Amino acid sequence: GQQVMQIPQYQHVQEGEDFTTYCNSSTTLSNIQWYKQRPGGHPVFLIQLVKSGEVKKQKRLTFQFGEAKKNSSLHITATQTTDVGTYFCAGRLSSGSARQLTFGSGTQLTVLP
Amino acid sequence: DSGVTQTPKHLITATGQRVTLRCSPRSGDLSVYWYQQSLDQGLQFLIQYYNGEERAKGNILERFSAQQFPDLHSELNLSSLELGDSALYFCASSLSGTGGSDTQYFGPGTRLTVL
Numbered sequence: 001g002q003q004v005m006q007i008p009q010y011q012h013v014q015e016g017e018d019f020t021t022y023c024n025s026s027t028t029l030s031n032i033q034w035y036k037q038r039p040g041g042h043p044v045f046l047i048q049l050v051k052s053g054e055v056k057k058q059k060r061l062t063f064q065f066g067e068a069k070k071n072s073s074l075h076i077t078a079t080q081t082t083d084v085g086t087y088f089c090a091g092r093l094s095s096g097s098a099r100q101l102t103f104g105s106g107t108q109l110t111v112l113p
Numbered sequence: 114d115s116g117v118t119q120t121p122k123h124l125i126t127a128t129g130q131r132v133t134l135r136c137s138p139r140s141g142d143l144s145v146y147w148y149q150q151s152l153d154q155g156l157q158f159l160i161q162y163y164n165g166e167e168r169a170k171g172n173i174l175e176r177f178s179a180q181q182f183p184d185l186h187s188e189l190n191l192s193s194l195e196l197g198d199s200a201l202y203f204c205a206s207s208l209s210g211t212g213g214s215d216t217q218y219f220g221p222g223t224r225l226t227v228l
Contacts, residue, residue: 006155032183033216042115042203042219043156088155100146100169105155 004091004103012111019079021107023072023089030092032065032072033101046074054106079111116140119204125226131192134223138185138206144168145187146181146217150201162187164209194227201225211219 003026024033031050031107035043047056049072056063062075072089077087086108090101116139126132133194138145147159158171162181173179176194181187191198202224 035219042221043205043217044127045216045218048216090156100158100161100171102158103148103156 004089004102004104006089006107008107009098010104010108010110012110013028013079016078017080017081019076019109021087021089021109022072023074023104025070025091026074026101027093028069030069032069032089032091034072034074035064035090035103036085037088041085042090067079073074079109081111081113084109084111115218115220117204117206117218118128119202119223121126121218122221122223123226128194128196130194130227131190132194132225134189134204134225136187136189136204136206136220138204139218142208142218143185144205144207144210144215145181146186146205146207147173147187147189148203148205150203150222152200152210154200156203158190161178161210168210177206181193191225196227199225199227210224 005024007022027058034046036045036046047063051081052069053067056066058076066074085111086106088106118137119171120135141182143164146161148156150156159173160179162168176192179189201224203222204220205217
């Protein structure tokens, strides 16, 4: 079945350092979404990428979708303590009948003040 | 606040028992999704309903079942509970039935503890 792998599983950074999480799929994706889950909270939608090579920015967050639409990354510049949480990517197959999103295992980010 | 409500917030029960988790989607959303999140685990997709009909099925055990009612709220029934069923159960909703391309709005979750 479709697998979406996400690395690293855990990341500790000092406040002000940059952070990147990577997402890789075994199959081509039609789109990829990113969610953030704060400790004790629920996943919250951040963004969706659809086009090959697409790059989107939200303030200090930069999201990329690979040219082959099999990988994606989320980069946070100059992390703040408010960035703490688990970041999930979620992709959907580009073909076949599967309509559901397949979530990666998430990257748990800790920001040390 | 996502607009998705889930009840109860916490549930503690014993092995072998049966429980029902309830979800009300955001106003106007027709799709409801159920996910299981175990400790330090990602989100495992269980099942999706769209406008009352089952639309997609994931890794849902035979002991688990779900339905979506005419008012679009959904219930997830878990029976013959085992210790390993202890987890956070999230419900999410989206506008349409396309699943992967819709934005999914997650509820606050129900934490199930099986003793």
